[in-house]
Amino acid sequence: MTKQPGNKILRVLDLFCGCGGLSLGLEWSIGPRGEKFQVAAAVDNWAxxxxxxxxxxxxKPHNNGVSNELITEILSQTGPIDVVVGGPPCQGFSTSGKRSLSDPRNKLVLAxxxxxxxxxPKAFIMENVVGFTTFQDGQLLREVKEMARLLGFKVRAGVVQASIVGVxxxxxxxxxxxxxxxxxVFPGEKEDIERQLSEGLDVDLTFRDGHEQWSFNDATSDLPPLDAGQSIDAYATGPKNELQRFLRNKSNSPTDHTAVGHRPGFVKMMSYIPEGKSALDPEVSATIPEAIxxxxxxxxxxxxxxxNKPSPTITRNFTTPSSANCIHPSQNRALSIREGARxxxxxxxxxFLxxxxxxxxxxxxxxxxxxxxxxxxxxxKTLFAGA
Ligand SMILES: C[S@@+](CC[C@H](N)C(=O)[O-])C[C@H]1O[C@@H](n2cnc3c(N)ncnc32)[C@H](O)[C@@H]1O
Incomplete structure (x- = not known):
């Protein structure tokens, strides 16, 4: 029997849900008096x-493009939604005086x-790339905030650094x-984390690096070493710290600890690159044989x-060293799928399918x-303050 949501369960609609990283974080959230989120419906057009x-x-997400017709249909099935969340894809470009939100290239933000x-809903969370704050010289963000205010919301915009909340x-x-x-209030905002109001942008705060908890090694050192092209589905050691215990989540073996293959010359080339450096740095480049x-x-x-630092941003290219900072600190290969996930x-x-x-x-x-x-x-905390 499915549990009926009580008034301490907030029902979420996740738009542009992808594999559900944001949904998972919301499902993990617990409010001051045990309040929780529960996903009622999700949408993505990628099967x-x-x-x-x-x-x-x-x-099961609706495998469809986000549109008013689809949202109306979903709402007729789910009933009231408490929180709408999502990261609408959009591109940066200049508009030469037109309204940003009526530009078809921003149609998913408008959607x-x-x-x-x-x-x-009672609340919404919209996330995006940091560049969102400067698209069209900040015009898109100003229009989004203005429209949200007209819809009856108090809005706050911020740039948050994932490493300060345990990532x-x-x-x-x-x-x-x-x-x-x-x-x-943004995560960390009330603590003494370095905070700066960004100049000229319609953003309430941005975080610099600070209060980082975990490094790449902390997150992955219990996974076995791999050669390029290799896959191993066993842990090398027991969990070495609280983060690894959390990430294992009682799993007996890792899945997707799989490294893509590289040509032998490329593997050799990587062996010349020290930690924290690039083969394109002049002092490193000078040590690499011309042919490779x-x-x-x-x-x-x-x-x-x-x-010994948090990993750089894990982009969609994290298995391709020619387009991303993704070579393992001590092994001559790109990150494995599981290392990227960790x-x-x-x-x-x-x-992951x-x-x-x-x-x-x-x-x-x-x-x-x-x-x-x-x-x-x-x-x-905001929604249930004083409840
Ligand atoms: C940045 S990802 C979302 C990531 C997700 N929030 C998470 O945490 O895993 C954006 C998603 O939007 C989806 N998408 C792009 N255009 C769409 C559209 N017109 N309708 C629905 N989904 C779309 C993409 O397939 C992609 O999964």
Whole structure:
């Protein structure tokens, strides 16, 4: 028998849900008096992400594009929704004086706000890339905040750093939270974390690095060493710290501890790169034999992660050293799928479906669940303050 939600369970609609990193963080959140979130419905137009979502959350997302018609249909099935969440994809571009929200290239941001208008929730959480704050010189963000205010929400916008809430990764995300009443506070904001009001932007706060808890090694050192192209489904040791115990989540073996293959010359080339350095750094490049030396790349290309720091941002390219900072600190290969998932704070019990390419996209796209939990718990505190 399914448990009927009581008034301490907030029903969530997750739009653009992907594999469900944000949903998982919300499901982990516990309010001041035990209040919780429960996903009532989710939407994504990518079939394999929907399958991963269903496997891990037990809710089958609507595999469809977000539209007013779909939201209306969903609401007729779910009944009232308390919180709408999601990260609508959008691109940065210049608009030359037009309204940003009426530009078709921002249609998914507008679709998210229209879903909020249709659902009339108590609160919403919209997340996005940090660049959201500067798209069209901040015009898009100003219009989004203005529309949310017109819909009856008090809004706060912030750039949050995942490493300060226990995620073993430096990943900054833009987060906009709207509540009907009360004052939402960003994770860490009330602590003495270095805080700066950003100049000229319509953002309430941004965090610099600070109060980091966990490094890449802390997150992954119980996983066995791998060669490029190898996969091992056993732990190397017992859990070495609280984070590893948490990430294992009582799992007996890791899945997806699989490293993609690299050409032998490429493996040799990686052996010349010290921790925290790139093959493109002049002093490193000079040591690499000409025949295998990379000649050009992006600022993050061919870089080796520093093991005693949080990982760099896990992007959708975290198995491709030519396009991301993703070489293991001490092994000559890109991160395994499970290492990427651990840096994102997904537990080992979370299973990803699809090809390696599809798995890395789902992982790199996700909100780190521990960041979702930190935001979710602060939202519960706001909504249930004095309850
Ligand atoms: C940044 S990811 C979301 C990650 C997710 N919040 C998480 O934490 O795992 C954005 C998602 O939007 C989906 N998407 C893109 N266009 C869409 C559309 N028109 N309707 C529904 N989903 C869409 C993509 O398939 C992708 O999974």
């Amino acid at each position: 394999i992400a929907c399958e991963t979502y269903e496997l891990n959350h037990g809710v 998210f706000l229209e879903a909020v208008e249709l659902a009339q 073993p990764q430096r990943r900054r995300r833009f987060v906009l939270v709207g509540v009907r009443s009360g004052d939402f 030396r990379p000649k050009s790349g992006y600022p993050n290309s061919y870089a080796r992660i520093q093991g 840096c994102q704070s997904f537990p080992d019990t979370f299973r 699809g090809t390696i390419e599809e798995k890395r996209l789902q992982i790199g796209n996700a909100v780190p669940p521990l960041l979702g939990k930190a935001i979710g718990e602060n939202l519960l």
